[in-house]
Amino acid sequence: MSASAEALRQYHHAMPFRSRLVGLLFPTLLFAACAPATWLPYRPEQSPTVTLPVALAGISDARAEFAALLATELRASGDDDPARWLHGLSPNQLPGAVPAGLPSTFAARAASTVVLVVGGLFGDCLGALAVPFGDGRVRPRELDLGEGYRQYDDLGLHSIRLVRLPGRASSETNGRLLAAAIGTEARRPEVQRIVLVAYSKGVTDALHALALLQREGGVPPKLAALVSVAGAVMGSPLADLYQPAYDAVSPSVAPFDCTPSQGGDVASLTRRERIAWLAANPPPHGPSYYSIVAHAPLDEIAPALRVTARQLATIDPRNDGQLIAADTVLPGSTLLAVARADHWDVAIPRDRDPNPLMRASTSGRGYPREALFRATIKWVVGAPP
Numbered sequence: 001m002s003a004s005a006e007a008l009r010q011y012h013h014a015m016p017f018r019s020r021l022v023g024l025l026f027p028t029l030l031f032a033a034c035a036p037a038t039w040l041p042y043r044p045e046q047s048p049t050v051t052l053p054v055a056l057a058g059i060s061d062a063r064a065e066f067a068a069l070l071a072t073e074l075r076a077s078g079d080d081d082p083a084r085w086l087h088g089l090s091p092n093q094l095p096g097a098v099p100a101g102l103p104s105t106f107a108a109r110a111a112s113t114v115v116l117v118v119g120g121l122f123g124d125c126l127g128a129l130a131v132p133f134g135d136g137r138v139r140p141r142e143l144d145l146g147e148g149y150r151q152y153d154d155l156g157l158h159s160i161r162l163v164r165l166p167g168r169a170s171s172e173t174n175g176r177l178l179a180a181a182i183g184t185e186a187r188r189p190e191v192q193r194i195v196l197v198a199y200s201k202g203v204t205d206a207l208h209a210l211a212l213l214q215r216e217g218g219v220p221p222k223l224a225a226l227v228s229v230a231g232a233v234m235g236s237p238l239a240d241l242y243q244p245a246y247d248a249v250s251p252s253v254a255p256f257d258c259t260p261s262q263g264g265d266v267a268s269l270t271r272r273e274r275i276a277w278l279a280a281n282p283p284p285h286g287p288s289y290y291s292i293v294a295h296a297p298l299d300e301i302a303p304a305l306r307v308t309a310r311q312l313a314t315i316d317p318r319n320d321g322q323l324i325a326a327d328t329v330l331p332g333s334t335l336l337a338v339a340r341a342d343h344w345d346v347a348i349p350r351d352r353d354p355n356p357l358m359r360a361s362t363s364g365r366g367y368p369r370e371a372l373f374r375a376t377i378k379w380v381v382g383a384p385p
Helices: 002-014 016-033 063-076 102-112 141-147 150-155 171-186 201-215 237-252 271-280 303-313 356-360 369-382
Strands: 113-118 159-162 193-199 223-229 288-295 334-340
Touching: 063 334, 063 369, 102 113, 102 369, 113 171, 113 201, 141 159, 150 369, 171 193, 171 201, 193 201, 193 369, 201 223, 201 271, 223 369, 237 271, 237 303, 288 369, 334 369
Parallel strands: 113 159, 113 193, 193 223, 223 288, 288 334
Antiparallel strands: none
């Protein structure tokens, strides 16, 4: 295995684009090739879970009002049909109304608000192409943290930056690093509010960070909100199924510019770990919680995600190719949107790669993720405490 891994690393180095494409598809190709006959392991000792309608599950439903805010952002970019991008709206259906006072409250709070974005699995492997809600422009790695968000300068926020975390580390490891970053921001006197926008595995990292802060003196009052975007709140059956194969190969393979594997990354995404951990560590009181979930018809999912989308569809067709939509809702949260998008489209600018072959590996729909991000930040910052 070590000789093969070394040959693969040399191949990556010699063929930069092909390296990026192979690395992009590596998890999916590995999972598809190594698929065992069984699907989700039966674990009688696992904490019980339930599936309920949103209204009966302690989740606040703000989709209609949020759709109105998103429609405003879309119109600013020349798009007048939010039904293309959100489930639950019919074509030409008028969304609800933006809550009164939200725009003025946002304007009053923006300058003292810091937005910290938390990326997902392999989040440090693709540079700007893995920066959630970033502009997708290729630049030196150290500039990705903030420069990728300059298109939002007009919002008037104190700052927006990506928290740099290892892309192949456990949520426990990343949670410690993220807790430290939150603490640093909370000690700055000019900062009054901190908003976490976490994507995919970044949500589990964020939950670990909040649990650690709670144990070590309490979550800082300045931490106003955690937003889950296609977050692995309850994990993914794919992780349970493929973790053994992934763990056997991952230490020997370093696709793209990934940092070395620290182990525990995919294990952190298993339903086995997530359900048990969440049962023992409910989100602490204090911050507000918001959820944006995603799923799409198979023909609107990136070709590279369709194998896993079909597998997840045997459990629930409402999936984004990596996660089942119902498993991405934070407990006690406000549901802002059900995006008509796959797992990449909803947050990651991979459709902006300069190479057409890389762009062809995505869905090609050009999801308006900047409008989604703008609406999210305005809602979360402008919402009543």
